[in-house]
Amino acid sequence: MSDAGTNGVAAVDDAAAASKVDQKAADLQRATEAGWEKPIPFEYDAAPSEAGAVDERPVKWLSDAVVYEWLDEYGEIGPRDEELEKELYEDPDIQRRGGDAGMAAYQAFEVLVQGMDKIHPFRDFDEAGLHPAILENVKRCKYDFPTPIQAYCIPAVLTGHDVIGIAQTGSGKTAAFLLPILSKLMGKAHMLSAPRAVEGGPRVRAEPLVLIVCPTRELACQIFDEARRLCYRTMLRPCVAYGGAPTKNQREQLEKGCDILVATPGRLMDFMKNTNLLSLARLKFTIIDEADELLSTGWEETIESLFGAGSDTNVDADHTYLMFSATFSKETRKLCREYMEEDFVRIKVGRVGSTHSNIKQSIVYVEDSQKNQALFDLIFSEGPQRTIIFVNSKAKCDIVDDFLYNKGLPSTSIHSNRTQREREDALRSFRSGKCPLMVATGVSARGLDVANVKHVINYDLPSTMHGGITEYVHRIGRTGRIGNEGKATSFYNDRNEDVAPKLVKLLLEAKQEVPDFLEMHKPEDPANIEWNDGTDDESEAGDFGGSFGGDAGADAAFDPNSGFGGGDAGADAAFDPNAGFGGDDTDFAGADDGGFGGGNDDFKADGQDGKVDAW
Numbered sequence: 001m002s003d004a005g006t007n008g009v010a011a012v013d014d015a016a017a018a019s020k021v022d023q024k025a026a027d028l029q030r031a032t033e034a035g036w037e038k039p040i041p042f043e044y045d046a047a048p049s050e051a052g053a054v055d056e057r058p059v060k061w062l063s064d065a066v067v068y069e070w071l072d073e074y075g076e077i078g079p080r081d082e083e084l085e086k087e088l089y090e091d092p093d094i095q096r097r098g099g100d101a102g103m104a105a106y107q108a109f110e111v112l113v114q115g116m117d118k119i120h121p122f123r124d125f126d127e128a129g130l131h132p133a134i135l136e137n138v139k140r141c142k143y144d145f146p147t148p149i150q151a152y153c154i155p156a157v158l159t160g161h162d163v164i165g166i167a168q169t170g171s172g173k174t175a176a177f178l179l180p181i182l183s184k185l186m187g188k189a190h191m192l193s194a195p196r197a198v199e200g201g202p203r204v205r206a207e208p209l210v211l212i213v214c215p216t217r218e219l220a221c222q223i224f225d226e227a228r229r230l231c232y233r234t235m236l237r238p239c240v241a242y243g244g245a246p247t248k249n250q251r252e253q254l255e256k257g258c259d260i261l262v263a264t265p266g267r268l269m270d271f272m273k274n275t276n277l278l279s280l281a282r283l284k285f286t287i288i289d290e291a292d293e294l295l296s297t298g299w300e301e302t303i304e305s306l307f308g309a310g311s312d313t314n315v316d317a318d319h320t321y322l323m324f325s326a327t328f329s330k331e332t333r334k335l336c337r338e339y340m341e342e343d344f345v346r347i348k349v350g351r352v353g354s355t356h357s358n359i360k361q362s363i364v365y366v367e368d369s370q371k372n373q374a375l376f377d378l379i380f381s382e383g384p385q386r387t388i389i390f391v392n393s394k395a396k397c398d399i400v401d402d403f404l405y406n407k408g409l410p411s412t413s414i415h416s417n418r419t420q421r422e423r424e425d426a427l428r429s430f431r432s433g434k435c436p437l438m439v440a441t442g443v444s445a446r447g448l449d450v451a452n453v454k455h456v457i458n459y460d461l462p463s464t465m466h467g468g469i470t471e472y473v474h475r476i477g478r479t480g481r482i483g484n485e486g487k488a489t490s491f492y493n494d495r496n497e498d499v500a501p502k503l504v505k506l507l508l509e510a511k512q513e514v515p516d517f518l519e520m521h522k523p524e525d526p527a528n529i530e531w532n533d534g535t536d537d538e539s540e541a542g543d544f545g546g547s548f549g550g551d552a553g554a555d556a557a558f559d560p561n562s563g564f565g566g567g568d569a570g571a572d573a574a575f576d577p578n579a580g581f582g583g584d585d586t587d588f589a590g591a592d593d594g595g596f597g598g599g600n601d602d603f604k605a606d607g608q609d610g611k612v613d614a615w
């Protein structure tokens with residue numbers, strides 16, 4: 001090429017670069033005028049660039065968060081620590097419940113309680129029979145009244161039952177299991193509590209009484225935070241163990257003593273190998289949060305090695321197992337049963353996998369090639385607000401984050417290829433509002449509890465391969481939590497047809513608008529939606545729900561006017577020891593399969609179903 005030619009190309013390049021800079025400045029100005037904070041560049045230079053290199057920058061890992069330091073001379077309740085109180089209960093970024101109207105949305109759901117013993121729900125935390133120290137902490141958290149899952153789960157655990165708890169996203173499942181456990185332990189704290197290291201003394205082996213296992217690191221830290229709040233001024237000491245962060249810090253915390261251990265499976269298994277560091281021989285409670293994820297394919301082996309032969313886990317009858325999730329597949333329920341005592345209680349708020357009306361769901365038709373523009377327009381039409389944008393791949397996560405950043409928007413992103421430090425940094429900036437836009441893969445779909453998330457955008461709808469409708473429920477559940485209102489917008493195109501029928505049913509069930517382009521997926525009788533997806537169908541042999549006789553019988557016995565626990569009279573009447581619980585013979589199966597048997601004389605007909613009728 002001649003010089004003239006080369007110069008010509010260079011001139012075009014310069015012009016293109018200049019126009020890009022102009023465009024960027026214009027975008028930034030537009031975003032600033034719309035009220036968005038300036039984007040914060042990620043400090044790539046400060047982070048080590050080589051794989052495996054140690055990041056020397058000072059960092060406060062979430063596992064290092066301060067817990068109440070107990071001294072032996074305290075009686076049953078330690079003195080106040082005002083500094084810690086501020087951190088635990090007054091942080092402006094703590095999630096607060098929505099108004100009474102928002103909270104009432106959960107009330108629209110029937111609560112189905114199945115089990116041999118009757119559970120008496122409570123209406124007011126003052127009547128829940130909680131230990132005074134724990135009740136004080138409930139008040140400090142500003143939990144004015146229980147959510148339905150709490151109203152039933154707390155008494156079930158206090159009366160010594162194993163529990164499977166299924167309730168909508170953001171309905172307070174964490175406190176539903178922590179509160180009764182901590183309360184029970186408080187009565188015996190002095191007798192039971194784990195060995196504790198004294199200042200300057202030798203380190204101890206962690207021998208927790210409570211183990212909470214959950215699938216993601218961020219969720220583990222969040223549960224740890226809730227435990228820090230609820231254990232305040234007590235001798236119960238929570239710790240957290242999760243992958244990605246240095247083991248040293250977490251080990252040091254465990255060596256100070258640990259009563260409540262929150263952990264992700266991988267790091268837990270690593271620590272369990274070091275028997276001088278951790279023993280599960282004294283465990284009294286095991287909780288599997290997001291149980292359907294943890295008990296699903298891919299995790300069974302890990303869970304098996306935690307509780308099966310080879311581990312030192314206490315498997316005596318005094319060990320209580322609790323499993324929680326917002327969604328539960330039939331296969332998962334079968335696995336759950338392996339760990340549960342026969343008199344376990346199953347508490348189900350609404351249909352398994354249902355969503356509540358506090359989340360306004362919309363589906364918009366957008367071709368893949370138009371998604372960036374559609375996202376940009378949507379974000380601008382809404383104005384500045386905390387928003388999570390879900391995509392289906394890590395690469396897409398980076399691309400969409402870059403796109404928003406280059407458009408002058410304060411975005412961050414999180415996915416599993418990021419270092420743990422980057423993940424914690426991203427979440428911190430999102431929580432604090434520095435970066436109110438967060439692009440995420442499914443890694444953040446479950447459990448994440450960030451205050452004021454007003455909008456969830458499914459840039460990609462989760463295809464069946466990416467968890468399908470179950471993942472959709474968890475994703476949109478990042479907004480509209482604990483009685484707050486939120487919006488969920490999903491980009492849909494023909495590639496998403498695999499999830500369309502269930503998506504439409506979900507929209508109809510939650511009384512949301514079904515767009516024209518999804519009309520053809522409407523069920524024949526929209527007023528009577530049949531799910532047939534294994535999440536709620538209790539009728540098959542071998543499934544413990546089936547052994548109870550199925551929802552049909554139990555729901556039929558439910559009397560919405562009888563209030564708390566109402567309907568058990570009906571349930572009792574419907575019970576036939578030879579036919580199973582609930583009175584629907586055709587639904588009953590399992591007398592001979594080792595489940596709760598209809599023909600089993602030991603099976604007491606004292607199950608119940610009821611409804612929380614007031615907040």
Ligand SMILES: Nc1ncnc2c1ncn2[C@@H]1O[C@H](COP(=O)(O)OP(=O)(O)OP(=O)(O)O)[C@@H](O)[C@H]1O
Pocket residue numbers: 095096097142143144145146147150167168169170171172173174175226325326446447448449477481482
């Ligand atoms: N009774 C209550 N009143 C007010 N706020 C509450 C109450 N119980 C729990 N919360 C708060 O509600 C938020 C959601 O609770 P949590 O994370 O336990 O929900 P979840 O049901 O586990 O949701 P997910 O299924 O998405 O994991 C938390 O910030 C928690 O502190």
